Amino acid sequence: MEVLAAHVPAYTNVVVTGGRGGLPVPLVLGPACVGRVIDVAPDVFHVAPGDIVLDTALLDAGGGDEILVGWVGLGGSGAGSERTDRMREVWHDGVFAEKALCAKETMIKLPGAEDYPDPARLSFLTWLCVAAEGLHAAGPLAGRDVAVLGATGQMGGAAVLLALAEGAATVTAVGRNKKALDRLAELGPRVRTHQLTGDRATDAAGIGPVDVVLDALGATPTADATMAAYDSLRVRGTMVLVGGVRQDLAIPYGDFMHRRLTLRGSWMSNDETVLTVWNLIRSGVLDLSAVELLTVGLDEAETALDLAERTSGLSFVALVP
């Protein structure tokens, strides 16, 4: 596959310095990209030379054994197994490259993407799809009040765009960064913002009441913001966790039961979600011109890591070989 553009996640610097678990080094890094198929093995029929595809990096052997090729993060318990070790040996290198050899299971055709005017922008699809998969775990969004925790981050920004495109009545963007919140507010009158104060009761009152919460926070030192969002849920509400918070949540049994809440986790995305999100973009319902694309070249590794770490809100960094 010819790599057209690959999203450089904000925490790539943390990944390369070992802060997110081990990698089978040496390797070509890079979790996902948009690319053009150059050639396929004889047993590959769902994509063909010339097709524009999203490579999601997700390789699933079933039974919770899932890897992200060229990246950290394992599905299931996250602990890995002898089988995921073998998978990582065979499918080793990622897509921060001019060309990449990819497992057929990681590639999804984007019909009509040949005509999309700015293919590099489509590398944001990976984050949009992770956000969409999480939001869809809460059921249809149309007419419901949605809050996105960590909306000032790249995943959160993607979630705000998605929830608006799928007809949420209101989307409350929650974060610390005032400038990023103001930018989100400019997306339209359905966007509300709440700047986190650190006080659980104040934050809960500022966020809700809402029907759906998507937690897309990065690594926070406490679970306070997540629990404030939990408090902000209406009866029968759903909270979905997709972020990088590595804290335990103290869920009060009686409260959870009496409010009939649902707590879900969501990891990466499946082919159906990718096609849904792509069709929202293709049809113009989800307009990616709201997102600022910052491009870096293959020989600018340090710049890319630094820029990605400093990039948030409705902006993202893409490596364009």
Ligand SMILES: NC(=O)c1ccc[n+]([C@@H]2O[C@H](COP(=O)([O-])OP(=O)(O)OC[C@H]3O[C@@H](n4cnc5c(N)ncnc54)[C@H](OP(=O)(O)O)[C@@H]3O)[C@@H](O)[C@H]2O)c1
């Ligand atoms: N579930 C999945 O499949 C999946 C896939 C990919 C990534 N992820 C996770 O998604 C997370 C977010 O990714 P991203 O690209 O959006 O990262 P990002 O752009 O760095 O955003 C991080 C967000 O967390 C907030 N935040 C960070 N520290 C905080 C603190 N101490 N208190 C309150 N808020 C804090 C930031 O808010 P401010 O900037 O406003 O301070 C920002 O909104 C990552 O950590 C990653 O683990 C999950």
